[in-house]
Amino acid sequence: MTTPATPTHTVTLERRIAARPETVFSFFTDREKWLSWMGADGVFSFEPGGSYRTRVTGQNVASGRFITVDPPKRLVFTWGWEEGGMPVPAGSTTVAITLEPTAEGTLLRLVHSGLPSPEACAAHAEGWQHYVGRLAVRAEGGDPGPDAWMQQPVG
Secondary structure, X not given: OEOOOOOOOOEEEEEEXXXXXXXXXXXXXXXXXXXXXXXXXXXXXXOOOOEEEEEEEOOEEEEEEEEEEEOOOEEEEEEOEEEOOOOOEOOOEEEEEEEEEEOOEXXXXXXXXXXXXXXXXXXXXXXXXXXXXXXXXXXXXXXXXXXXXXXXXXX
16 A cells, blocks of 8 residues: 655555565565565665665666664665656665564565655655565565566656
8 A cells, every 4th residue: 555645755655475574674684685576786785874776677776875774673774866767866765664573474664755746756656566566475485577667767
């Protein structure tokens, strides 16, 4: 479920995943696992203050810094685009991921705040739905297949 753009320009998404929080968290803190659901390549330093840079789709490169790495329940990082068509500068927004254990596995809550416009909210809501869906398949032990967005520009 995604909330519509609000005056504060925040996207919120929740997804139930049939995997333990430790399993889901590992897909945010291991390079190969991260790239198995989002991105073609990238460099990551998974620690508070550590930076990352990843080519998400086509020529669209996202980068930022990790703010909070609290396994297996919370990850916060800045987000933005170095290259590509989206007017969200690298590191200019914040993504907070919380993982709550449930009887069936994990409730993932993603809050992407600081987006500059309703259009940026809509584009990022669509993007996070796509990629969190791929993450859920991977964390549950499946293979989401090739990313259909890899050849498409974002923005």
